[in-house]
Amino acid sequence: MQPLLELRNLTVAFxxxxxxxxxxxxxSLSVYPGQTVALVGESGCGKSVTALSILRLIPSPPGxxxxxxxxxEGQDLLPRSEKQMQAVRGKDIAxxxxxxxxxxxxxxTVGEQIVEAVQLHQRVGTKQAYEIxxxxxxxxxxxxxxxxxxxxPHRLSxxxxxxxxxxxxxxxxxxxxxxxxxxxxxxxTIQAQILELLRELQHERGMAVMLITHDLxxxxxxxxxxAVMYASRLVECAxxxxxxxxxxxxxxxxxxxxxxxxxxxxxxxxTIAGSVPSPRRFPSGCKFHPRCPRMNADPLCAGQExxxxxxxxxxxAACHKIDNFAAKPITPPNTDxxxxxxxxx
Amino acid sequence: xxxxxxxxxxxxxxxxxxxxxGVLSRTVGWIKAVDGVSFDIxPGKTLGLVGESGCGKTTVGRSILRLIPSTSGxxxYKGxxxxxxxxxxxxxxxxxxxxIFQDPIGSLNPRMRIGxxxxxxxxxxxxxxxxxxxxxxxxxxxxxxxxxNDAAKYPHEFSGGQRQRIxxxxxxxxxxxxxxxxxxxxxxxxxxxxxxxxxxxxLRAERNIAYLFIAHNLAVVExxxxxxxxxYLGRIVEKADARELYANPKHPxxxxxxxxxxxxxxxxxxxxxxxGGEVPSPADPPAGCPFHxxxxxxxxxxAKGAADPSATVSVVQRGLGGTISLRVLDxxxxxxxxxxxxxxxxxAKCAAQTPPLEAKNGKPGHVAACWVTE
Numbered sequence: 001m002q003p004l005l006e007l008r009n010l011t012v013a014f015x016x017x018x019x020x021x022x023x024x025x026x027x028s029l030s031v032y033p034g035q036t037v038a039l040v041g042e043s044g045c046g047k048s049v050t051a052l053s054i055l056r057l058i059p060s061p062p063g064x065x066x067x068x069x070x071x072x073e074g075q076d077l078l079p080r081s082e083k084q085m086q087a088v089r090g091k092d093i094a095x096x097x098x099x100x101x102x103x104x105x106x107x108x109t110v111g112e113q114i115v116e117a118v119q120l121h122q123r124v125g126t127k128q129a130y131e132i133x134x135x136x137x138x139x140x141x142x143x144x145x146x147x148x149x150x151x152x153p154h155r156l157s158x159x160x161x162x163x164x165x166x167x168x169x170x171x172x173x174x175x176x177x178x179x180x181x182x183x184x185x186x187x188x189t190i191q192a193q194i195l196e197l198l199r200e201l202q203h204e205r206g207m208a209v210m211l212i213t214h215d216l217x218x219x220x221x222x223x224x225x226x227a228v229m230y231a232s233r234l235v236e237c238a239x240x241x242x243x244x245x246x247x248x249x250x251x252x253x254x255x256x257x258x259x260x261x262x263x264x265x266x267x268x269x270x271t272i273a274g275s276v277p278s279p280r281r282f283p284s285g286c287k288f289h290p291r292c293p294r295m296n297a298d299p300l301c302a303g304q305e306x307x308x309x310x311x312x313x314x315x316x317a318a319c320h321k322i323d324n325f326a327a328k329p330i331t332p333p334n335t336d337x338x339x340x341x342x343x344x345x
Numbered sequence: 346x347x348x349x350x351x352x353x354x355x356x357x358x359x360x361x362x363x364x365x366x367g368v369l370s371r372t373v374g375w376i377k378a379v380d381g382v383s384f385d386i387x388p389g390k391t392l393g394l395v396g397e398s399g400c401g402k403t404t405v406g407r408s409i410l411r412l413i414p415s416t417s418g419x420x421x422y423k424g425x426x427x428x429x430x431x432x433x434x435x436x437x438x439x440x441x442x443x444x445i446f447q448d449p450i451g452s453l454n455p456r457m458r459i460g461x462x463x464x465x466x467x468x469x470x471x472x473x474x475x476x477x478x479x480x481x482x483x484x485x486x487x488x489x490x491x492x493x494n495d496a497a498k499y500p501h502e503f504s505g506g507q508r509q510r511i512x513x514x515x516x517x518x519x520x521x522x523x524x525x526x527x528x529x530x531x532x533x534x535x536x537x538x539x540x541x542x543x544x545x546x547x548l549r550a551e552r553n554i555a556y557l558f559i560a561h562n563l564a565v566v567e568x569x570x571x572x573x574x575x576x577y578l579g580r581i582v583e584k585a586d587a588r589e590l591y592a593n594p595k596h597p598x599x600x601x602x603x604x605x606x607x608x609x610x611x612x613x614x615x616x617x618x619x620x621g622g623e624v625p626s627p628a629d630p631p632a633g634c635p636f637h638x639x640x641x642x643x644x645x646x647x648a649k650g651a652a653d654p655s656a657t658v659s660v661v662q663r664g665l666g667g668t669i670s671l672r673v674l675d676x677x678x679x680x681x682x683x684x685x686x687x688x689x690x691x692x693a694k695c696a697a698q699t700p701p702l703e704a705k706n707g708k709p710g711h712v713a714a715c716w717v718t719e
Contacts, residue, residue, distance in 0.1 A: 042534035042535060042536060043505075043534055143686025143687070144686050157623050159623055160623075187397035187398055187561065187624075188397070188561070188563070188602060188605040188606055189397065189601060189602065189605045189619075189620045190397075190623065191605065191607075192604075192605040192607075192617055192619050192620075193619055193620075195607075196617070196619055214534070214535060215607065216535070216609040217606065217607030217608055217609045218607045219609075220607065220608060220609050220610055220611040221607045221608065221611070222607075240611045241611050241612065244609070244610060244611050244612075251536075254536060255535055255536060256609070258535060258536055258538070258539040259535060259538075259539070259564070259609060260539075260542070260564045260565050260567070260568035260569075261564055261608075261609060261610075262563060262564045262567055262591060262603065262606055262608070263567075263591055263592070268543055268546070269539035269542055269543055269568070270539065271536070271539045271540045271543060272536040272539075272540075273540075275504045275506050275507065275537060276504070276534055276536065276537070278504075
């Protein structure tokens with residue numbers, strides 16, 4: 001099966017006063033139709049920049065894609081003109097953001113904003129566009145959509161606004177939805193509502209989702225495959241069960257140990273020493289080496305960036321300290337570890 | 346101090362904010378942010394306070410420290426009425442009670458060096474000055490995992506986790522025995538959260554500090570607290586020993602909150618109670634039990650009780666392992682209420698009368714405010 005979206009060795013740079021920084025380096029990743037791939041990492045790891053570059057939404061200058069390819073249905077998006085990209089955004093690939101308040105325009109009603117998105121991509125009259133808008137608000141579980149169409153964003157709660165964003169994103173039936181921390185600003189009970197809604201809509205429509213999050217609970221419950229980023233690079237990639245059962249990279253392993261879990265009482269949490277490096281001051285070699293419990297002052301770790309290698313079938317990791325690491329094949333990570341039937345579960 | 350006098354005793358605390366309208370700013374109503382909250386905290390113990398945004402948990406912490414004036418209620422510290430203190434006596438007591446904020450950037454003055462941020466309370470409270478103060482600051486920095494040379498730096502030179510360490514150093518500078526921790530780790534990266542939680546736990550053990558630990562992350566609160574109170578619309582709806590609350594919840598809101606937490610284990614997908622609707626506005630809370638418009642249990646009880654008024658039924662709490670026994674006591678009919686655009690049938694009692702916080706079938710000290718569980 002051909003991936004819907006494929007990133008090949010994507011590298012993104014920003015010019016800053018302190019010189020060039022590279023928040024995304026050599027990232028390869030694929031998303032198959034109907035699949036949910038989670039992109040996980042902490043602040044500054046490059047996960048949001050990766051997502052924005054797919055839609056070519058990074059401000060340029062100062063940002064630029066230094067190298068690599070972004071293939072959507074086999075076609076590279078990078079050489080496309082701005083006008084051609086506008087036809088892709090919202091139509092084939094839609095995006096929702098963490099902060100639903102700032103993503104909506106306060107001076108237009110929610111109906112007007114959904115209608116604008118609809119009319120950008122579909123040749124329909126105003127009346128019909130309003131009907132589509134009302135239907136998509138109904139689809140995302142908004143009660144009394146006919147009345148709500150004429151409300152302004154400030155009248156709606158955070159959960160309601162995120163539903164409007166989803167309605168707008170899905171109004172043109174995209175093939176891929178990029179959801180950047182879609183529930184981080186919401187309370188847990190509202191988060192549960194929104195995630196369930198996304199799952200239902202995804203199964204109904206066979207849409208693929210790229211879910212960007214730092215919450216491993218959200219990943220475990222929603223993703224089919226997971227890519228872990230640390231300091232601009234992909235450090236691990238596997239099917240969700242594989243990743244949670246046997247994390248290979250010391251960073252992933254450390255993250256799993258550091259989170260407190262309901263019902264499991266530990267006197268003391270395990271920690272990852274040190275702090276997340278800033279893109280201005282990435283360490284040499286493996287970017288995790290200053291915090292790594294496996295390193296034991298190995299000059300290889302400090303001196304050489306480990307490539308992603310396929311450690312076990314369909315489980316990739318980038319760490320010199322895995323047994324026989326150098327003997328494993330270097331292949332681009334591939335998330336198609338499930339049969340399509342399993343994906344549509 | 347005997348077990349009978351807790352370090353901190355809070356009784357029927359209420360904090361209302363006026364809603365003002367018009368040119369004359371007349372008060373047209375009240376937002377009951379905190380509406381009758383009571384609890385005790387023993388020395389060296391931690392009470393976790395959980396709830397969703399707007400439930401009043403932050404206001405409780407600030408009202409106790411008198412950062413926000415409370416409307417009524419009592420707060421006593423070691424048996425003395427804290428709310429009655431004025432002037433010098435208040436200032437001295439304040440040094441015993443400190444706060445750590447969520448936002449480690451916004452709570453540190455960007456123009457002050459770290460040494461002054463931590464050293465200022467030491468000097469203001471007349472504990473030390475000059476070289477002695479510098480030594481104390483150095484030892485505090487060392488204790489929270491920073492370097493003494495960091496005293497000369499400014500807040501922007503630190504990462505989020507390090508800034509939270511500075512906030513902690515400032516809070517413990519006066520050797521307090523009570524600290525309000527208001528979402529101390531929610532702004533931090535996952536790999537940093539556990540470092541800060543461990544530091545707070547070590548300080549608790551070393552210095553016998555009691556915490557009021559306010560957070561929305563239930564797993565963090567369970568891990569960190571001895572006792573947990575769940576708030577909904579300005580009230581405590583359930584309070585119990587931390588393990589007990591998670592193993593044997595008695596309030597339907599608690600069960601819904603627990604089941605909403607995504608489990609970091611892909612093989613343990615659990616049945617989820619997805620609550621309909623949203624938290625109502627505290628300016629206009631529902632009559633009766635504040636939770637009744639979203640409550641699944643009262644709907645089930647109404648359906649079963651209407652068929653047989655003497656029925657006692659039990660419900661398996663999906664995904665949590667336990668059962669909640671429903672009692673349908675003095676069944677006095679049902680009522681239709683609207684919630685989230687739909688109409689539901691609930692017990693008339695839930696819609697009409699506020700349930701008291703009362704002991705339930707569980708460990709001693711387990712209380713919940715619900716008409717239908719036992």
